[in-house]
Amino acid sequence: MIDQAHYRDILLARKRELYRRLNRIDTDLDTLKSADSADRAIERENDEVLEEFGHTGLKELEAIEAALDRVAAGTFGICAKCGKPISAARLEAVPHAALCEECIASL
Template sequence: MRDFSELKAILESRLEELDARVHDIEDRLDDPVSKDWEDQAVELEDFEVLEDLGKAGMKEMDLIRAALGRIEDGSYGECAKCGDDISIERLKAVPYAVLCRKCAK
């Protein structure tokens, strides 16, 4: 069994970072909207960007939680398609990868 403690620490750190970022985005989206129409238009565009960033962050958080679950159940680092080991290089690049390089193509 391979040791994934370094990757687990990276995943946990990234999860904390994303959680803080998503909460910050949620707080900013709750800010009151300006009464000026022009300012409102700009703010609404900003809100759309923030919403997209929040959704992307939440999706990555789900992927990270799934990867942490695989670490716990012992299936982390195993390709979900072919069952081969996912290379450590790939896991370092994409720590929540579920497919080996060959199957991801």
């Protein structure tokens, strides 16, 4: 039996960390840019990387919210596709996993 409270705590901690990270990214993106054109080119490249990190973070936040909804519904740890239990090893690696190893491999 999966300890849903344990995973809820892990998910909430990760959610807080992602919000902190996304706030730092927003702050960095809002920082005034250099007047030097060479520096601005480097800053634009850095901004693109930060934006990708932000996009990835937002996608993970969505997955965490869905996992927290599954915790609340009592369905956390059950594959959303086949209905079989998701292994503890998979949940330790990806706490917001919605699919078991077999179903994720078949995508």
